[in-house]
Amino acid sequence: MSTKKEIWVYAEQENGKLAGTVFELLSEGRKLAEKSGFTLCALLASADGKPMHQELFNYGAKKIYNVEDPKLVTYQNDYFAKVVDQLLKSEEPEIVLYGASTIGRSIAPTVAVMGWAGLTADCTELDFDTERNILLQTRPAFGGNIMATIICPDHRPQMATVRSNVFKKEKVGEAETGEVVDITVDLSDVPERMKRIESVEEEINMVDLKAAEYIVSGGRGIGGPENFDKIEKLASTLGGAVGASRATVDAGWISHHHQVGQTGKTVCPLIYVACGISGAIQHLAGMQSADLIIAINKDPDAPIFDVADFGLVGDLHEVVPEFTKQIEALKA
Amino acid sequence: MNIVVCIKQVPDSDKVTIDRETNRLNRAGVPSIINPFDENALEMALQLKDKHGGKVTVVSMGPPQAEEALRTALSLGADEAILVSDRKFGGADTWATSYTLTLALKKIKEPIDLILFGKQAIDGDTAQVGPGVAHFYGVPMITYAKECEVTENGFRVKQVTDRGYNLWEIEKPAALTVVKEANELRMPNLRKKLAAKKAEIPCWGFDDLNPDEEKIGLSGSPTKVNKVFAPPIKLNKEILSGEPADMVKELIFKLREKKVL
Numbered sequence: 001m002s003t004k005k006e007i008w009v010y011a012e013q014e015n016g017k018l019a020g021t022v023f024e025l026l027s028e029g030r031k032l033a034e035k036s037g038f039t040l041c042a043l044l045a046s047a048d049g050k051p052m053h054q055e056l057f058n059y060g061a062k063k064i065y066n067v068e069d070p071k072l073v074t075y076q077n078d079y080f081a082k083v084v085d086q087l088l089k090s091e092e093p094e095i096v097l098y099g100a101s102t103i104g105r106s107i108a109p110t111v112a113v114m115g116w117a118g119l120t121a122d123c124t125e126l127d128f129d130t131e132r133n134i135l136l137q138t139r140p141a142f143g144g145n146i147m148a149t150i151i152c153p154d155h156r157p158q159m160a161t162v163r164s165n166v167f168k169k170e171k172v173g174e175a176e177t178g179e180v181v182d183i184t185v186d187l188s189d190v191p192e193r194m195k196r197i198e199s200v201e202e203e204i205n206m207v208d209l210k211a212a213e214y215i216v217s218g219g220r221g222i223g224g225p226e227n228f229d230k231i232e233k234l235a236s237t238l239g240g241a242v243g244a245s246r247a248t249v250d251a252g253w254i255s256h257h258h259q260v261g262q263t264g265k266t267v268c269p270l271i272y273v274a275c276g277i278s279g280a281i282q283h284l285a286g287m288q289s290a291d292l293i294i295a296i297n298k299d300p301d302a303p304i305f306d307v308a309d310f311g312l313v314g315d316l317h318e319v320v321p322e323f324t325k326q327i328e329a330l331k332a
Numbered sequence: 333m334n335i336v337v338c339i340k341q342v343p344d345s346d347k348v349t350i351d352r353e354t355n356r357l358n359r360a361g362v363p364s365i366i367n368p369f370d371e372n373a374l375e376m377a378l379q380l381k382d383k384h385g386g387k388v389t390v391v392s393m394g395p396p397q398a399e400e401a402l403r404t405a406l407s408l409g410a411d412e413a414i415l416v417s418d419r420k421f422g423g424a425d426t427w428a429t430s431y432t433l434t435l436a437l438k439k440i441k442e443p444i445d446l447i448l449f450g451k452q453a454i455d456g457d458t459a460q461v462g463p464g465v466a467h468f469y470g471v472p473m474i475t476y477a478k479e480c481e482v483t484e485n486g487f488r489v490k491q492v493t494d495r496g497y498n499l500w501e502i503e504k505p506a507a508l509t510v511v512k513e514a515n516e517l518r519m520p521n522l523r524k525k526l527a528a529k530k531a532e533i534p535c536w537g538f539d540d541l542n543p544d545e546e547k548i549g550l551s552g553s554p555t556k557v558n559k560v561f562a563p564p565i566k567l568n569k570e571i572l573s574g575e576p577a578d579m580v581k582e583l584i585f586k587l588r589e590k591k592v593l
């Protein structure tokens with residue numbers, strides 16, 4: 001295998017705005033680059049790439065493969081897949097990382113089969129084995145019941161999609177520099193088999209769970225929709241957002257935008273407070289990487305206590321308002 | 333309209349546990365179910381059929397017992413079922429699964445208008461087989477579909493995104509992966525259930541699909557499992573109990589000590 005000693009991060013963008021996970025991927029990619037001695041690069045396919053270059057350099061990219069075409073404004077699988085596939089074949093990087101977003105989860109599996117590349121989905125941990133020169137890709141499977149480390153020994157590139165909010169973003173500096181390689185990809189022969197006619201952001205005015213530093217979540221144990229009040233009060237006192245278990249979403253107590261877990265959002269706040277949540281594996285899958293977990297539950301055997309840093313055994317209807325009160329007092 | 337739904341039989345992840353000594357899944361006695369997202373894909377197909385007529389075929393690749401999942405799908409209203417099964421297909425990762433399933437779809441005689449998948453399978457959680465098959469089969473694909481309406485030349489599809497939704501026009505034949513919010517599931521129909529029990533389900537194996545031997549099963553899979561282990565448990569946790577006011581006081585003291593508050 002005569003591949004280039006490069007680690008690529010797929011710089012997902014729409015309308016000239018880079019996705020947040022790109023910076024998390026670059027930060028993690030930097031650690032892998034250090035360990036492997038490979039060069040960290042970004043692959044940027046867009047209508048106009050230049051305004052995004054500085055940010056990519058600032059987060060550690062040493063080289064940007066820059067592809068521009070008016071067709072690359074917003075995501076369309078056929079166009080972007082052709083770009084990525086062509087570059088993977090001409091440049092032959094060792095490793096490619098994508099965010100596990102709606103877009104990443106379309107493009108990565110498509111280009112994996114366009115070549116014969118291995119692709120590990122939704123990784124939560126990456127490491128590099130310097131002896132065998134392979135990427136160690138660790139991810140939860142079976143709804144989080146088990147962790148598996150996946151490798152791709154004989155095919156290149158080694159590719160992974162990575163969950164958002166699992167790796168921390170760390171800037172290198174404000175005025176980092178690097179190389180830009182412009183590559184042209186001819187998209188005129190790609191048939192227009194699908195067309196986007198509308199794109200709507202529904203969550204604009206909603207608390208952004210993914211960005212929140214503090215999250216207070218309610219589960220079935222809160223007893224009813226009216227009790228999300230108590231949860232909201234604690235959340236706003238902490239300056240954070242409200243999360244929820246699927247049981248409360250299914251019961252119609254709160255909208256699905258708040259759901260945390262395997263089929264909801266993955267979050268990584270500084271503090272996650274789980275109130276009246278039993279700690280089913282599918283819920284844990286979405287919040288386990290929080291820096292600090294506080295669980296409030298009246299059942300001392302609830303599995304949520306297995307992942308908690310602090311467990312408060314008691315009735316949330318008393319504990320949560322008390323928590324709010326004492327923090328308010330602290331802030332006064 | 334001919335719709336094919338790819339369904340996978342998976343162990344019920346609610347009931348799987350891990351043996352912390354051997355790091356193996358305790359699968360014995362764990363019931364198998366149709367992958368939950370695939371049920372929504374099937375429901376989407378059945379609703380399209382109810383409205384526009386046509387035929388729904390379910391396809392599953394797996395060991396012989398995957399036939400059960402196919403029978404369940406028949407009892408819900410699918411018209412035909414195909415099992416893709418052969419020892420040589422075993423151990424396939426998503427790449428090899430996509431390749432093998434595609435050969436099965438190509439063997440179906442009637443032209444296919446729409447291929448549906450679940451958003452992801454709950455055992456592997458990879459969400460790769462849908463896009464993989466779409467490419468091998470040569471049709472455009474939209475992930476995370478919530479709604480699908482028939483138009484003159486194809487479909488109008490609502491795709492759930494990280495922050496809202498996109499609306500697409502896609503020409504047929506097309507492939508979609510379907511999310512949970514797409515619909516409410518129907519109950520099996522008693523008469524269909526009886527018929528499903530007796531239905532003939534063809535099994536297509538290696539000789540029927542005539543695949544490139546290098547591209548199937550374990551050896552056709554670029555990814556390999558290097559190691560499995562139990563998720564780590566927090567060791568230095570503190571469990572507090574007693575009066576709410578005291579517990580909270582202690583908690584806040586500790587949080588301040590850690591400088592997180």
Ligand SMILES: Cc1cc2nc3c(=O)[nH]c(=O)nc-3n(C[C@H](O)[C@H](O)[C@H](O)COP(=O)(O)OP(=O)(O)OC[C@H]3O[C@@H](n4cnc5c(N)ncnc54)[C@H](O)[C@@H]3O)c2cc1C
Nearest residue numbers: 219220221245246247261262263264276277278283298316
């Ligand atoms: C494929 C699949 C995907 C899933 N995805 C998700 C997901 O993304 N997110 C998710 O959350 N779930 C998900 N689930 C569901 C998950 O398995 C659980 O059913 C769900 O998380 C349970 O929610 P809960 O903890 O709120 O409810 P319960 O399990 O009913 O727990 C309620 C808890 O509240 C405690 N309690 C009750 N009263 C009080 C009180 N007064 N004070 C203090 N504590 C009290 C109880 O002791 C109990 O522990 C999924 C399931 C499947 C099969």
Ligand SMILES: Nc1ncnc2c1ncn2[C@@H]1O[C@H](COP(=O)(O)O)[C@@H](O)[C@H]1O
Nearest residue numbers: 338339393449450452453458459460461
């Ligand atoms: N062995 C299989 N047989 C039939 N369909 C499958 C199989 N594996 C995956 N699929 C389909 O592909 C989707 C995504 O699976 P996965 O990529 O494994 O998460 C599933 O929801 C199914 O619709």
